Amino acid sequence: MTLSTQHQMLIEQRVTNEAKSTGAAYLIWLFLGGLGGHRFYLGKTGSAVVQLLMFIIGWATLVIGVGAFILIALGIWVLVDAFMIPGMIQAHKEKVRQGLTMNAMMAVGAARQEPTI
Secondary structure, eight states, X not given: OOXXXXXXXXXXXXXXXXXXXXXXXXXXXHHHGGGTHHHHHTTOHHHHHHHHHHHXXXXXXXXXXXXXXXXXXXXXXXXXXXXXXXXXXXXHHHHHHXXXXXXXXXXXXXXXXXXXX
């Protein structure tokens, strides 16, 4: 079953409306990257919590030397994230598009079914 052009246009409009902003993601990365702020914004909550914990534990254990290694690892991770942000945004758009397409197909299928007596 395929969707009409009108349904597809409505889905693409919703995807555009619900898409995360690349500019906002990079601003959050710039100012709150070490705290995982950009990952929270992009819906990657689990890894965002890990980054936040690495930040806290790294600074808390910096005095004994272990924290330096944790903060260096976090810094590398955050730097790599700068290159991954566009892909994360695209993956979010595709996830939204698939969900909306599935819902539209179910609604169209339900509307086409004739009531049984």
